[in-house]
Structures are given as C-alpha cells and as structure tokens.
Amino acid sequence: MNLDIVTYAIPFLLVGAKTTLLIALFGIVFGFPFGIVVGLGRGSKNRVLRNICDTYCAIFRGTPMLVQIFVIYYGLAQVGFIRHNPVLWWLIGDGLNAAILAVVLNTGAYTAEIFRTAFLSLPKGLIEAAEACGMSPWHVFTRVKFPLALRQALPAYSSEAAIIVKESSLASTITVLEITGYAKRLMSETFAIMDIFIITAALYLAINVVALTALKLLERRLSFVR
C-alpha cells in the first residue's frame, strides 16, 4: 500500500467518519424505539394497526435502501407541497436529515421484525405473572416483556447496529460527505481504489468493532440461565 495515499486520505476520511457516526447514532437512537413500537404494532390485536405496521415493514424490508433514500431525497423533493412546507422541507431538503430519516425508517422495519419474534417467543407464564399482579400494560412491558425480549433479541440486533453503520454510506449518494462520500472522491482523484477502499473498510470496521463489542458485553451482562 502506498504510504503517501494513506496519509493523504486519512484526514479526509476521519472528517467523514464524524458524519458517519452522527448518522449511525441518530439511526440507532431513533430507529430502536421506533422499531420496537412497530414490532408491538405488528403483534397488536387491532387489525388496522397490525396491517399498517406489516405493510410498512414489508415495504422497507422488501426494497433496496438505495431506492428508499432516492425516493425520499429526490422523489419527495419533486412534490410541491413538501417543498413548500418548512418542516417537511427541513426533514428532506437537507441531505443529512434525509439520510437520517431513511436510515431510521429502514432500520425501524428490521428492528421491528427482530423484536416481533422476540416478543412472540416469550414464555406466556412470565407475562401472566406480571398481569396477574395488576401491573399496567406499560409496566408489564417495561419491567417484564422488554427486558426478556431484549436479551433474546440482542444478538440479532447487534447485527442490525452494524448494518446501520454500513448503510449510512448510502448517504453519499445524496451528497452527504461521510466516509464513503470522501472515499469516492478520493478514489476518482487518485485511482488508488484498493488502497482507499481498504482504509475506508478499516474505519467502518473500527466503528463496528466498538459497537459490536459493546453490545456483546451488554449481552453477557444481561444473560441468565434459562
């Protein structure tokens, strides 16, 4: 690997890493609770709510995220109403906001599936025990359902977190200069495709190793014998 290129590229890529982290962080912070709510919606007794959540998940899991991000950024921008509504335009007018929105919507759908099955697999008796002592549905959820489902869902969710970090790279297609955005620019500039690509991958790996290890430690901390 050419050392010149490494020293030239890294400062740019580090600037990009900040944006990547920002998108991923927002993606997780908003996407996680959002996904859980949708997951609950998919298990709800209310048929309308269930169908809405099912459809949402089917669409966002069933289509490429690239297309989702395009539709949100380029497609919605063609709708006059959205362009003239300040709040909506703030949300999608700016590449970064649109990227975060897309990441949240996308990860929400996957998270929902992870948690839906986790909730489904909880031993019935444990929930009945909570209901039987008169806990409110909210407390049944926060004190019993969620902690148990979280433990079951963590391994799969850790993958989802890594995916969020990586999918944030699609933001580069809507002009956001995160790691991949800079990488593309550097590649076309220098044609040192492999070198830059490997540095880029190393950055993603570094971020994800931290994230995955943290989640693994959390998983270990929360584990119990069944």
Added chain:
Amino acid sequence: SAKDGVLRIGTEGDAPKFSMADPSGNVTGFDADIANGICAELKVKCEFVVQTFSSLVPSMDSDRFDVIISGLGITAERQKKIDYSIPYATTPLYFVAAKDSPLAGLKSVDEIEKAIAGKTVGVVTGTTYARFIEKQMKGADLKTYDAVTQLTADLANGRIDAAFEGSPTWVDFLATPDGANFTKIDVKIMAMDAPDVLGHGMGVGMRKGNTELKAKLDAALCKMVDDGKVKEASMQWFQDDYTISCKK
C-alpha cells in the same frame, strides 16, 4: 493483450453519449466509437466489458481487460496508478444556474469565482471537476453526485445554486422542461485552462509499464485524430468537435 487478436475494453456502460450498454450488452457512444476505431487500426477485435466505475481499475489490474476507455480524464495524480495514452479529446465545461440567478450573466472565471462564494455547486463524482471547484472556486460549497441525473434533479429542485458539468450534459438538460428555467453561464472552461486540476483531457487507461501497448495505442489514436475519425465521432454524439490535436 492476453488473447491474440482481441482487445478487451473496460467501460462503465451507464454514461449517456459516452458509454452506453444496451440491454443486450452492446456498447455504443463516443467511447465505443473511439474503441472501435482503435481496434480497426490495430486490426483486432473489440470486446467490451461493462463494469462499475469503482471496479474498473482493480479489474484491469487483475487482467479482466486490457484497457479502460470510459472518458477517463488524465491527471498527474491518476498517472501514479495507471498509464494513459495521449489525450484525444476533451469536453468544454460550463456552469449552469437558474435564469434569475445573479450568476446567470457572468462573463469570466474570476467573476464566477467571486459570485459563487457561499453558494452551493454540484458536480458528479468520478470526474476531475470536484477538484476544480475546490481549487479554483474556493468559497463555493461543493456537493457531489453519483450520476448526472441526480445532479440535474437537485438543480431543478433548487437544492443547489449551480452545477458544473461537461457540455453534452447541458445540451440535453436545457432542452428538457425542467431545464427551461436554467441557463448556461457563458464561460467555456477547457481542461487545458487548468491542467493541474482538470487534467489533460480524455485518454485510454492501461496497466502501468506496458510500453508496447502504449506505443501502439498512441499511434492508433494519433492516426484517428489526424484523419478526422475522432472529430467524426465527436460531431456525431456531441454536435461539436472536442478533438485534441495530436502532439507528436
């Protein structure tokens, strides 16, 4: 080349007018005409391999094909990685802005540089244009796009104040309904105006160190420039002559 009698050519396939792969895999466009011309000169058969831009160079390195003909701009930076033939053509570059924009009527690069400070300018990645904006239009806020269609979409949406692209793009865009509100800023920028950033025009890319192939290609290209084949192709696709004359 790896196979006798065949020249394998890597190209993007999704660049309108330059390199267009049709559904059955045939490639047409300016790049294809250049390639076919070269093959005719060398008396070999052309074989196109369509690849994404980012995998063109690694693919050539691993001998998936022999040369890249995909409108590659020649720059010193890139020459560290691959060898180029002589430049054979270059597209004039223009800024485009909304008709009612203060940029619209400007007459020189210096005026543009002053007026564009604080404004957003879009270019397509994979070109040398981003470097040009960064170096020559210091105050501008640069946005990069993966494809021309995205650049023009954002221009039409009003997310960017101006866009910087080759002339062929603008001929098409300004003719569309979306393009009706926009105008070319009448300052023609050529690669030769700023060779250290914009490079020296388009060349054929090849693996480093293959002097024999380079010599053959240079000769073939030079012949094509001289006898007007390049001009012919350029006129056909761009209705303009982008040829760079061949320095012997």
Added chain:
Amino acid sequence: MNEVLKVHELTKAFGSTNVLDGISFRMKEGEVISLIGSSGCGKSTALRCINFLETPTSGQIEFMGQAISVSCNKRGESEIVNASYIRAFRQRIGMVFQNFNLWPHRTVLGNVTESLVYVLKMSRKQAEEVALSALSKVGMASFRDRYPHQLSGGQQQRVAFARVLAMRPKLMLCDEPTSALDPELVGEVLKVIRTLAEEGATILLVTHEMRFARDVSNRMIFLQEGRLEQDDTPEELLRNPATEGVKRFLSSVMPASA
C-alpha cells in the same frame, strides 16, 4: 361479614371441550376455601378465570361488589362486560401459579419488589422491607440476591408465594402452593395462610393434600370434570360425600380416616 367473591355460572371451553361447566360459589371475607378434585378437572382453569388470565366462555365474576360478566354473542365469541375492571381486580387479587412463573432476569428480591414498586407505588426502600418480611415468612430472606435458576424447586415455590404475599391482596388464588414443599414447610405455609385469613384476607387454594386442606380451610369445593359436585365444610365433605365421585376420590385419599 362481607362477601368478597361471587362466582356465577362460570363456564370455560377450550375449543369444543368444556373444561368448566357452570360453576357457582361465594366467598366471604376471611374465608379459606380449598378447591379439590382429580388431575385435569379444571381447578387451575377456574382460578385463572377468576382473574381473567383465561377469558371465561360465559359467566360472571363479582369481586368486592364489582361484577365482570362474560356472555356469548351471536358469532359465538365471548364478550366481556366491564372489561375495564380487570386491572382493578388483579391489583387486589393475588395469584400463585402452579409452575411459579418467577421472572428469570430478576433476583429473588427483585421478583418480590417488582409489583410493590410498580403496582402499589411503594418507594424502593419500603418495598424491600416489605419484600424481605414476606420472604422471611417463608424462610427465603437469606436467598434475596439469588436468581431463580439457582434455587431448588421448593425454594422457587416459596418465592412465588412470597411475591403474592407481599402484595397483601384481598383475595389470594393459590394453585397448589405447597406441592414442592416438605411437610415442615407445608406447616409453615399453613400458619401463614391462617394468619392472613385472620387479618381479613380471603384465600382460594387448590391442593391435593387433603390433610392440609382439611386443616386450613373453612370450606372445601370438589370439582369433577368441570362440574361443582360438592361445596361443604371439610368435616361435612369428608364425612358425607355428596356424590359417587367425591366418595371414590376420598376413599383413595384417606384410607385411614375413612
């Protein structure tokens, strides 16, 4: 004395099989009733219907003057009238499950304090005190920091009992609360139940131990295949079994006392 629970014509079917077949009985404050009957006769189901963990097919449950009734609508679905009472019911009705259902992610203490903090809204400190006093009544206070999987069967059962005990429910539903306990501990639990009853709690328990049932309860209810066959004082039921079913059941139970 006040009437605490009134079960009226309680029916429950799983699919096409009737598990409970129109059961009616009443419980007064401070009463202890044992529900007896052979395995699979519907005892657990009856308890679970009272706090609506299982939705009855039809019938009415009246608790502390509030009634929830279930009727069959035209499409054959059960419709609950006053479903909003259910949480209020459950807050004052405690349930000890046949298979304990301790929360595996909480310690012994956590299992007990949970409902104190989140249902009775006690402060954590107060909850711990209450929990520990409940745990020590069943000899489990020293296990406070263990997780359920680190306990023996009998220890788990006692924690499950303490979890409900600590809530001081008006009505306690105990599904075989002593099945995993040694006779010494059964005696302890018997004492606890008696004290509770004296303090005004009402207790409905399922048990297979006739001796225990006789010692602890004011009345015994015998179920057979979902039907209530006899509802009497222990003495009366043991002496004068009302039906053949009761007689046969008892004969295998207490050959000595027969």
Added chain:
Amino acid sequence: MNEVLKVHELTKAFGSTNVLDGISFRMKEGEVISLIGSSGCGKSTALRCINFLETPTSGQIEFMGQAISVSCNKRGESEIVNASYIRAFRQRIGMVFQNFNLWPHRTVLGNVTESLVYVLKMSRKQAEEVALSALSKVGMASFRDRYPHQLSGGQQQRVAFARVLAMRPKLMLCDEPTSALDPELVGEVLKVIRTLAEEGATILLVTHEMRFARDVSNRMIFLQEGRLEQDDTPEELLRNPATEGVKRFLSSVMPASA
C-alpha cells in the same frame, strides 16, 4: 441380588457453597429408595449428579459395574474419569424432572416415542404401541395428540413419567413424580412403581409425601444440608430417627404416627 448403583462420597458445590457433602449409598436390583429431606437440602442435585446432568465436584458413581469418578485436579477443576460411560449410563437410567421438561413442540405421543425410536431403535409403529401402553398406565393415552401446553399440571407430570417409563430403564430417578397429582393418581403411580420394582427395575425417588414414601420404598434416605443423615428401612427410620434433624422433620410430618 445384583448391585445396580453405588454412590460413593458424592460431593457437589455451587461456587463456594457445598450442596452435597460426601454422600454414599448403594442400591440393589429391584429396590425402591426414597430420598427425603427438607426443601433445598440437595435431593434434586443428588439425582442430577447420578446421571451427570450436573458434574459432581468429586466422588464416584458406579452403575451396573461401570464406575465414573470425579476428582479435583490441582487447578481446582473437576476431572471426570471415564466420561465416555456417561451416555451408556443415561441409556439405562431414566429421569423424571421436578419441572417435567416436556418438549413443547412435540405432542404427548411424540414426547414419549422420541427416545424409543432414536435410542432403543424401535420402528415408529412399535414405538407408538409401547408409548401408548406407558401412557395408559398413567391414564394419559387419550391425550396422545395434545401439545404439552394444552395439559394441566398433573397431566404434564404424568406424561413426563410415562416418557421415562416407556424406556424401561434399569434405574429410574424420579424427582417428586407425584407432586402435582391428586391422591387417587398417586395411588396409581405407586402401583406402577411397585410393578416396575417387581420386574427388576431399581427406583430412586424424591418425595415429600411420607405416606407414599413409606408405602412404596424398601429404604429411605434422609438428607440434611447435603449430608446423609440416615439410611434405613421406612419402619426403622420412622420409629427410630437417628438424629435430631430427622426427628424434627418427622415430627412435623406425621404428627399422627409419632
């Protein structure tokens, strides 16, 4: 008569707490032994150590002449000598769990046939016949197509018992096999166990029901806090408790027979 099981100096510690403290006893073919003791004294752990579901800290288990021993190496880890015998042991030792552990995704019949097909290599048809005959011994044959969650507690326990019964093990370890059963069924199980013993099986069972233990067993072993306090015939143990612990335990159990 042949010696079937020899437990020698069995010790088990969880972390720093000793749960079993050097237990030794022997069982001859056709013998039924009841393991009694208060909750948490280590009965279940003892059973689980015998078929190595729990690795003992040290000690030796000899079954049908084959011995597996465990010793502590220098680093304080348990080392099993002859670990390869474990499967052979388990093939001929059946275990009824305190909490049943029925497989939720298999029907009642499936739960029983599984080991018949895959361990005893019976054909599926033959396995079903054997399974049904075992199930009918505990009155569960008619539930063959139900899933475990559709059964009452006592019904689940009986299926768990039948699952082991069908295997005709040489040694049966039963952890409170009648805790969820009504007295009538306890009598049935007692009969089954007696028949098994007569046919040459050896049975080690944990129970809290003294009457049942007395009726069914040739010997009773009393554990207290992991130590074996007495190993005697039921009559002897009930009449002459060897230690204070035994005496106190029994006094709460059989006030009538004391």
Added chain:
Amino acid sequence: MLADFWILMVERGWALALLRGGAVTIAIGLLGMLLGFVVATPLAVLRWQKVAVVSQLVDAYSIVVRGVPGLLVIYLLFFGSVDMVKTVATTFGYQDSVDNAYPYIVGVIAIAVISCAYSIEVIRGALQAVPYGLLEAAKSLALPTRITFSRITFPLALRLALGGINNVWQMTIKDTSLISVVGLQELMRTAAIAAGITRSPFLFYCIAAALFFGMTAVSQTLFSRAERALNRGFGGR
C-alpha cells in the same frame, strides 16, 4: 407516456434485461443464502457450546465480516483470487469457461460469506434462548447428540431464529447488488445502467424496487407459513 414506456421496456429490451438481472439476483441470493446458512449452523453451534479457540475464531469472523462493508469482502475475494485462479485455469486449458463462470462462483461465495456471518449471530442467539431443561431432558434420555440437535434443539431454536433469518434473507437478496463489481449484471446494476442511459432513474429504480418487493413478498408468505408451523405447541398469542 405509455407509448414511451412501451418503447423503452419492450422495443429497446429493458424489460427483458431487468428480468434477466432479477434472475441473476435470485439465483445468487438464494445459493449464497443457503450456502451461508448451511455453514453458519455448525459454526453457531460451536460458538454456542463455547468450544475453546474455535468459538473465538467464529466470533472474530463474524465481527469482522459484519463490521466491514460487504463490498470489501467481494473486492478481496474476487481481486485477491482472480489472478491465481486464472493462472491455474490457463495451465489446465479451461480459461474461457473459468473466465465466464468465475464471477458467478465468487458472487455466490461472497454472498455466502456475508450472510453466514449474520446467520451465525441469529442462530447463536436462538440456541441460547432454548430453555436448558428441555435439552437436559434429551440428555437424560440418552438421545444421541445428533438427534437431540435435529429433533429438539434445532426445531426449538429455529422458531426463535425465524424472524432473524428472514431479516438476513431480505438483506442478502439486496446485498446481491454488490456483486456487480465483479461484472455481473444483476438487477440493481441493470437498473442503474438503464437509469443512466435513458435518464429515467426514477422509473428504473422503482421497477427494480418493485421486483425486489415481489421477490420478498413471495418469501414472506413462505416465512409466515413456516412461522405458523413452528409455533405449533406454543399456544396462540
């Protein structure tokens, strides 16, 4: 409008090209996913049983592959091996067939390597969630390890893993777009080329999305059916 569409799709042949791309996507996605799953299962079991060294290696593999962009995996696999494979193939005189088949092989392997890493986590998580007592029951009955796994552990874990596997599958089918770098014209790449050349990105990306959606809709019904089957015995909820 409709006429334009007709010309674009039928006369210029994009419809057929998209379908062909879709077929490549399905073939590579399906093979890659299956191969990945088949390899992931034993690895997840080793990881679950905490087999020394192996389990650390599996962990490292899964963290690294999940941690780096999928594109790198493909780049390295393809450009790292293509020279060597070419030399070997040329020596044995199969250069042409290898040239043509190799991108497909690498495509499948790369997708398998990626999906495998994700599947491992899903399966491991599910295995860990199987109540231990149920496995003890199998042990105490001396069921052979293989049978215990195939008849008890796996079906129980599969029920818990199904949602996660479904996620991995949905992700994998879309990850096939990465293999375009080895020169395969799968669905997304075909759409991208069409979008670029015809300057109708919206039309083509949306068609691609619709095709993906169609594929996942089919797989979704299969998954739902499997879920219902595996939930037998757990009571409706």
